[in-house]
Amino acid sequence: MLNWLLRPFSWLYGGITDVRNRLYDKGVKQVYIPPVRTISVGNLTVGGTGKTPHVDYLLRRLKRSYPVATLSRGYGRQTKGFRVATPSDTADTIGDEPLLLYRKHGPGVVVAVGEKRAEAIPQLLALANPPSAKIHTIILDDAFQHRPVQPHLNILLTDYNRLFYKDHPFPAGRLRERRNGAKRADALIVTKCPDNLSTSEMVRISESLKPFVRGNIPVFFTGLRYGKPVSFAGISIDALPNELVLVSGIARPEPLEHYVQQHFNRVRHLRFADHHRYVAKDLETIQAALPPDGVVLTTEKDFVKLQPLLAKIGGDVSRFYYLPIDVAFLTGEPEFLALLDKEMC
Known part of the structure; x- marks a missing residue:
């Protein structure tokens, strides 16, 4: 009953996000296109889709071939502005998820935070010390709604247990914008899938996603693996x-x-x-x-x-x-890696 009472507010909220997106789509609001390859990892849902494990997965694979950096806003930190992680940083200074990524990958990967990522990216690229001086790829963590930056590859995540096409915008649901926002995605990953997810179920979900995504973008399915x-x-x-x-x-x-x-x-x-x-x-x-x-x-x-x-x-x-936690592809990992290689050329 409460859900239905909140629906009018969801329509209002969805309408506001539609207007914002349209202003960016039409070029009314300025969009920054980074001079280096940039991958956005994000979702339509508030929290809980497994962004950090997927960013971790990308860092582990891409850093083998390219100098890589990751940039997020540093949610929960007690500082402001652009900041690059160092051994002395804590969750209070850069946020818990950036700190986790730095502990796992630093200093071989540049981990940075900055609320205004369109301003933070030039600062990141301007750093004098290697490997930042040679950054080839930047992974934007939780940036699907950060429209001031246009990534080269937009990866959208959706939790198998709460697929976005079954949800509604806030406050009646947990969506940050309407479902048609998924049309900005270049690839979609259904996360937190059970290990025994059948091929027929993957096909059914992929078909259900089609009305909300652009063209025939690839859909992948991943699960979590605990060490x-x-x-x-x-x-x-x-x-x-x-x-x-x-x-x-x-x-x-x-x-x-x-x-x-x-x-x-x-x-x-x-x-x-x-x-x-x-x-x-x-x-x-x-x-x-x-x-x-x-x-x-x-x-x-x-x-x-x-x-x-x-x-x-x-x-x-x-x-x-x-x-420890890791991401495992149920199927299609070679195709996903080929997509990354194509975008990184």
Whole structure:
């Protein structure tokens, strides 16, 4: 009932985003085209489609052949303006997701943040020190609605569990704009798919997407793969103690919770808001929930915030672990890599 009551506000919100998009489409609002190859990774939905694992995937593959940088607004940081990640940065200075990417790829990849990306890209390219002086490719994280920049390749993500064509604009739904915004996409990835997703189901989803996308753009299907638990001290192990507390501060923790329930003896799940800024009181809550012989299991994104907090208060890191995460293509990975190679020429 509430959904129907909110529909008029969704129509109004969708109309406002339509006008904004039309101003960019018609050239009324200025659009910056970067002088180097630029890939945008984004979505139509508010949070939870797996952008960061897909940016991580792109960085790992592209940095083998090209000097690569990634640029985001640095959501949740306490700073403003353009900033390049350094070893001294924290989630407060650049945001949790950029910090995670820097921990995994820096300094071989330039990780930068800046709210106004049309202004940040020239600053990024103007940096004097390598590898930034030779940047070939910039990956824009969460930039599908950032219309002031025109990327060379626009990758749109949609969660298999909440496909955008079944949703509505805010506030009746979780869409940032109307579904026809998907026509700006050059490729579409259905994320967080189950491993046993059938070919017929992939075909059905692809057909359902056609009315909302441009031409015959390629549609790919990916799932999440969790690695072996890693201690906060950096040691990978095959098994954890029988009892654990799951801690997460991500947009949609259901797939993570489902995986943990299948593979571990979970005691309790402490769920925090996406991009949660942990404080000492949160650690007290977490440690109070721990059984005598139990451990804490968390995500990579939460790890980069909890680890320095533990170090600051002198906490016992031996009882804290995180799950590495990766993206796996169900089908079509060679075709996706060929698309990247084509765009990178």
